Amino acid sequence: MTTEVNTAQVRSAVPPAVASGVNSSTRSNGAPLMISSVDGAYVTDSDGKRYLDYHAAFGAILLGHKAPQVDRAVIDAIHNEPDLTGWGTSRLETQLAESLVAALPSVEQVTTVTTGSEAVAYALRIARASTDRRLIIKIQGGFHGWSDSVARNVISAPDRVYQMDPLSAGILPEALEATLVAEWNDIESMRELFVRHPEQIAAVIVEPIPHNVGALLPEPGYLEQLRKLTLEHGTMLILDEVITGFRHALGGYQELSGVAADLTTFGKSLGNGYAVAGVGGSAAVMSAVDPAAGGKVAIMGTFNGNPVACAAGIATIDYLRSHPEFYTRTHALGSRARTGLQGVFDDAGVAASVQGFGGTFTTYFLPARATGYRDLLANDAAASRAFHRGMVERGFLMLPIPMKRMHISGAFTEADIDATVEAAADVVSQLVAQGQLPLR
Ligand SMILES: Cc1ncc(COP(=O)(O)O)c(C=O)c1O
Known part of the structure; x- marks a missing residue:
């Protein structure tokens, strides 16, 4: 599995007229990803690959794309x-x-x-x-x-x-x-x-x-x-x-x-x-x-x-x-994701804490729950990036920046969450085998 960025490849995919290649500094993540269409919970890149969109434009998408x-x-x-x-x-x-x-x-x-x-x-x-x-x-x-x-x-x-x-x-x-x-x-x-x-x-x-x-x-x-x-x-x-x-x-x-x-x-x-x-x-x-x-x-x-x-x-x-049920639904999906992912990490013996609220979650690679920034100093940033890159490769758009939160929009389903947890189990087992995740 490729987790490192091929800089030459990324540069060649960058639109030359856009200074730095992106219009907001944190949009550049080592992947030459250009989204060409969106639909509900999903986005599709210019190569035709479809992703479940946890990034949600840094949280601007709430009801789903093109509500x-x-x-x-x-x-x-x-x-x-x-x-x-x-x-x-x-x-x-x-x-x-x-x-x-x-x-x-x-x-x-x-x-x-x-x-x-x-x-x-x-x-x-x-x-x-x-x-x-x-x-x-x-x-x-x-x-x-x-x-x-x-x-x-x-x-x-x-x-x-x-x-x-x-x-x-x-x-x-x-x-x-x-x-x-x-x-x-x-x-x-x-x-x-x-x-x-x-x-x-x-x-x-x-x-x-x-x-x-x-x-x-x-x-x-x-x-x-x-x-x-x-x-x-x-x-x-x-x-x-x-x-x-x-x-x-x-x-x-x-x-x-x-x-x-x-x-x-x-x-x-x-x-x-x-x-x-x-x-x-x-x-x-x-x-x-x-x-x-x-x-x-x-x-x-x-x-x-x-x-x-x-x-x-x-x-x-x-x-x-x-639609007040929007909140009960997205909060329940968030809880399903947090519980499912924590189970994946626990089963694999990985030192990770999946935290969040409502329809959001974040994976910290830490042995215990974080409550303040001091705790986050011990977060394993390389593990965060590797985990998110593995998920992106499998079609789950998670920004490969340490500590980034995921957003569950109103267009997500239980099946989307279950597919995420299943893919995470695969990514985690590969990364553990490669020694890329911290163990308890
Ligand atoms: C909590 C918070 N405040 C303010 C901003 C700035 O908003 P904008 O990017 O729309 O300028 C952000 C953006 O991420 C944010 O997360």
Whole structure:
């Protein structure tokens, strides 16, 4: 089995006019994969090979590819709504805002943008403007898009954890330094930063489940402690629900945990593949963007509230609201996958922990359950890559990046999950024979 990348072959398959070959850095994974068609739970590459799609466009696909309800709404908007006017507001923008407010428990007003990164950048601006403070806290392992303030310390190597670890060159150090880094599920590490920087922390931003390093579930009481700590210090709590929102529950993870945010960011699956995102909060918090209420935060974007994006968002929410069984189904499929895969690893004596929530799962090559980033330092990255590459070769699209989460869309079936577990057993037995997986 080939697990190593043939660099020359990959380079030759790269479209020469696309700088670096891909339009988003993490889309390049050593495989010259170009998807030419999609259908429900499946994608087909340009060689005609079909894959069960666990990648789901980094989680933007929730209902399945080309969900008919979303496609119909988009086509209807193209035919029957104004395209883009850049003047005032529109019927679909208003309707999307009302749907979001009805869905998200702590949200009374929203502003919609195009990407999750923009939503986060605006949330940080609102928090800084409203508190008149400079500093932000994120956690080691949290990812909140590409904007300068948060582009640090995601999958950090052991010698860079909690140190300055930028995601990119070209960012002003001042922007990065105004963001501090704490450990997930460790309230003391957060408290310490508040003690060191009294009355300077504008916001704490966390994914309610840090899915960008897999699935580190919040320990019981952790989110509540975070809420209490931020309230005590007059700091805004930003729940970045760009992945968890709509995927785990219509009202995001905040609906399930009961922990309310000051600001919520959302995106990805809201449009089921169409570009729509946003930020919301109470009317008082969101007044920061309303000049009539004295707000001084500017929100700008030529394509904000475009009809295609709004139609896709409205249709996705409508579908989820009218099909509550979507969640019971995807959560049950997720549980079936986690149990099945853990069984495969256990039977083979592999040191692996399959973790996840709802319709998501991640395999860590670790001897025990991970609760924080510190645990992830021991994850066997080479084993992760080898396992995912083996699955890709067998027709299961799993991004060969360590700690990547898998997404189960509404188009998956029990048979898809069972086929995954069966293929995993084959991959695992081969990799064990080759000594590529850590044993217990
Ligand atoms: C939690 C989270 N926030 C924000 C973003 C940025 O969203 P976008 O890629 O739409 O800019 C991402 C993207 O992966 C994300 O996972």
